[in-house]
Amino acid sequence: MMKGRACAGGKGPPLKPKSNSRRPPRNLAFSQQLGEAMLLRWVLLLLLISAGPARAALSEAEMARLLPDGYSLGEKDKDVPAWPLIKAGMVAGYIFETGSLTPIPGFSGTPMNLSVAMDDTGRLLDVRIVSQHEPVFVDGLGPQPFADFLTQYRGLTIRQNIKIGSQYGASDRAGSTSVTLDGVAKATASLRIANLSILGAATKVAQVKMAAIAPKPKSLPRADAGAVMDWAALVEKGFVRHLRLSNAQVEAAYKGTVFAGLDPEGEPDPDGTFIHLWVAYLNSPGIGRSLLGDAQHAHLMARLQPGEEALLVMSSGRYSYTGPDFVPATVPDRLSVRQAGFPVNIRDMVHDYTLPAGVPAADEVRLFRIDGSAAFDPASPWTLSLRVIREKGVIRPEQGIQDFPLDYALPPDLFTRPLVEEPTPEWLLAWGSRLPELSVLGLMLLGLTAGLIAQTRLSRRERLFYWMRMGFLAVTLGFVGIYAQGQLSIVTVQGLVKGAARGMDFGFLLYDPISLLLWAYVAVASIIWGRGTFCGWLCPFGALQEIADALGRLLRLRQMRVPGWLDGRLVLLKYGVLAVLLVTALIAPTEAETVAEVEPFKTAITLTFLRDLPFVIYAGFWLLLGTVMFKPFCRYVCPLGAFLALAGRLRVLDWIPRRTACGSPCQLCTARCRYKAIRRDGSIRYDECFQCLDCVGIYADEGRCVPLVVATKHGAGAAARIGGKRNGHAA
Template sequence: MPFFSLFRAVTLFYLLQLSGAAFAQVSDDQMRTIFPKLTRVGQVLENSDVTPVYQLDQLLGYVFETNDLTDLPGFSGERINLLIGMDAEGVLVGLKVLNHHEPIFMHGLGERPMIQFINQYEGVKVDKRVIVDSRHSGQNQEGSSTIYIDGVTKATVSVLVINDTVLASALKVARSYLEGFTQPPSVTVREDVFQPYNWRQLLDKELLRYWPLSSAEMAGGLPIALDDYADSEMQQALDESDTPGRYYYAYLNTPVTGKNLLGAEDFDRLQTVLRPGEHALLVVSTGSFSFLEPEFRRGTVPSRLGMSQNGLPVDIRDLDFFDTRVPMLPSDAPELAQVGIFRIKAQSGFDPSQPVTLSLNLDLARNHLIRDQAQLYDSYQLPVDLFDIQVIEEVKPVPLWQRLWLDRWLQIGGLLLALLIVTAAFVWQHRFSSYSQLFHRTRWGVMLFTLFFIGFYAQGQLSVVNIYTLLLQLKKGFDIQVFLLDPVLFVLWTYVFITLFLWGRGVFCGWLCPFGVLQEIVGKVAKVFKLRQVKVPPVVHARLQKLKYLLLLVLLASAFWSVSLAERLAELEPFKTAITLTFVRSWPFVLYAVLLLGIGLFVHKFFCRYLCPLGAGLAVLGKFSLFHWLHRRAECGSPCQLCKVRCDIDSINRDGSVDYDECIQCMECIVILNNKDQCAIELSQSKQKQRSRERQGEIPAQQL
């Protein structure tokens, strides 16, 4: 009873740890570790989860969590949530891990290599191309558009997911809030379209828009007459004209408008003032009512004048272009009361070839307590022949899983070759096993290839952790991309799943499990040194076989309670220590793996037979296999017990039948069966025939 109470307490502790990590709020102190000069945290930006941070009134940059901006699953199937700080120039200044479930970092290499990896992004500007490649690390040249950073051995998939997560989220923020990070526009100005026009001709060609507003139009949206307002500016405008609002506006980026309206010198100067992707709008007034509010300050966003496109606001800001200079407008231009040029930022998504709406926002004082508002609009579209309009399809990056498949073609090819040989061995197993020497060489060749190429090199060790991922994906919505991230595991799991329903668990357990091969090698060493094997009593053997099924149930149940706890319990498997990390790990894990292999010197494949939860899971599915191709003879089990005695895994019953739930398909029994010089029944029958022929005098006795 105390044991179960302790177990529940420990499990609850891990569950609370997991929940806390998943839902913890980012504190000001965490932000300050990224921006030490931070004195003020701004409000979270509207329609996003990006937080601006300031030193007094100076913008230092933005802080954001990657989970709010990307949806890239890691190797575990869960996203890797990072806290990222980026300055106002688009440079990454700090990254911190908030939450992750990557097994290789949680229970393998530890989190230190992960932290060292993400620290390499500090100082990287997000407009750079970042490549994870240790072979070229240190070759980054100043001014180069490509930066190479070191990966993490044994954690290829995880670090590539982190790389995509960092760059995708940071670039998304930069494109939304920073200048110079917009995508190339789909509309470009035609520089070759130009012809000298005066003011009147620009109006006739609809290159310049005239927007007159009479007092009646201005009063149309207001509850009382204009004369009743206490606004001195409005009253003065009404005294001067019945059309107080007379405005002209034009798009200046095209030579035919900009050069004709500003003159060649000022047009060229405008091109140097505007940043890449930005636009300029000229607004002038000949009436007495200004398009700018009386308290307007140069270089800021006007509140009276507004602009929109496709129902969305377009931010315009005074460029303060002329300052003290006098505009050189066409000679036939009317006498102007006011001139302004406004900048439209690249991030606004403005398309000059589409209709645009200019608005005049009236805010008039009825008295010192009451104010009324009204909005007046004018729509306008430039001739489309001023632009090259291209339908630019967004170039989406190649999905990570596709890049991984292309990069690992050698590993995939080697694995497919091995699977082809194994398939042939099973399809023609009886014909093949009749050549015992060739069969043994082939099987050992496949097993050594499994250990060194599939296991150590390609990291193709299947694990019960993969079953966790599958079950959790089925629970929350299956996403095949999670499994495609590791092509070797995907191909191997697909093959094992299919062959489970053909020949059972033995295809994997006896031929394609790297740790299983390691145990086979230990067993071979025991035979070479003639170490005495411990014979497990049948009753104890039968009970121990059920232990792995109990362990499987516990592990699967824990996965639905707490993924973090389940991953810790999965350390029951020594696969990560022995194969993935090649024994380069802390001593308790290494001691455990070595101890299991040491027991295997005296009890053949001890872990496989009694403790392996993965083998138990495969055995459950293997019950539905279509074929039991390990043929038996009538004499097998009665009287012959040779195959049972030689079966190292002890999966042949006394009656000669095969226990396919435990059999690893080493095929040693059918090698004996299909070779007359090994099968006891064949040898006995051969001797009987020899004696019979001798008694009949057909052969001399000395030939016996």
């Protein structure tokens, strides 16, 4: 075997002698380490710099331009940062900025600022963008989809449970009274933060200026209030409320209108019964058990989700409270519930319960559900309204509508009221809506961890391992990147820098559970193995670049090779890019997302190239270049890779096994490493290692590793002269 050849049975390109015109590799490695160490100290210093003063609130003139039609602006309130809305000389609501009341950081680390106009009943009149720096709405989709989304708040109230729909299946479950707004693809997490900002700010204003309509804690039925009563006792105590309408009463409601006299069936019998209507609240054990029996009541309570309420509505007479077109399990058109002037939606529960003896016979018996997220307090009075509809005309009939109320109230001693009842956090809803994706990602990470622990055995069979790796990268690209939107980005790091400058507010990370789980895993993996776990296995754009490389080799495209001396300098470029991005986040935070477009991740992965042409050309350039040069963006430009390489300095393991023959005389791993992460002396540059495990497979393969080949052919003595096992080298 000749010294100076890549050792694989004499195969491989000859090594060129060192030229005096080039700096020795060890000096180059030293300069790289020195430069990276100085940059790390500089970056840490930047994190301590203040980001400067926040933007002042809108002036009176600026706020006046955001007023809804028909309102004028009053003098700014002294109790809360809000401006009164004046209509007909009276305060009719308030307009305010979310940035002054709920400055929740977005994914850029900068809170979005929205103007919210709300009337004095808690109804939202308008929501508009004042400023926002969400990456997907800056240069991605643009701000228009965000502005269009905000128009959906008009007419909603702060008493409603407003949720964001998404492509991940977040929608109202059966029986819910929540309002689900149409989301924007690729931007669900940002919209959740916006929703939390809007409702949080509106609730703060309502609590100070409109306490009567602010959401209140919900009362809970007392479990010990469970005495069973007969029907007469239930009616006497008011636990069952009754409404009887005669034909004459209904006719009187239409007197003086064009709909009078349109009841030929009831006109001959004015004292006859139009409808007998009964209603009862079933969650209270005594009432529920009295009307359904112990077994059926227990079954009903088991069907209800936490916080849900059940009502029994029964009737007799000639009028149906559901109507001929009623569809089971839906919201009835002829019944409605209101409390404190606000609507409370009810939905039919399909059931097969039977009423016990002693309950009057009824023509219609149904159970209705009130969702647990509704602003409904069973201990406070509420009203069930029966809607009676008459029609006049044939082709385009006019409708005459009359509502007949039935008031319902229960004694307060049947309930307990919790001191504080916090709504489900928006970030927790985000995690709940993405449990399927989180489960798949969790299994994927467990499998990757197991594979990395058993990497020597796993990578020994070269061809099988290659296809396993390409399959994993395909899942990373398709599932983690495109479907689950889990492409990590330097934008998050910029957000952390801004958050640190403002006081360590990192709550925005909770609204993107997929990315947060990946960040947590990458943080641990970086300490154990270094940057390569993410860059080599979990980065969707990195996977796309590797697939582009495989395509280029399949098409037999001529590959561009970067000389070692130039590669050693190009890899430092990404640290400069990282420094520029972090400095921008500190001194010009509003421009941070624009500068972060140096990453093509948003274009290629988040938006799947559905973007303006310059961005598509830029991302396409890196992919085309990747077909003739191995992963150029990842190795030379990626600021996120630079950040992870610096974080990888905390690595505790030199996990790549080495022998004394590695580098002298054997150069096989050095020649085979396409990342150029192995020096000629055999030591590992972990900052540039992408954990492809090629050298680990060579080390364990008796058909590829030179000392093992020599030992097989010439015996242990020859192998000993070549070199035995040694520890890995830290970069």
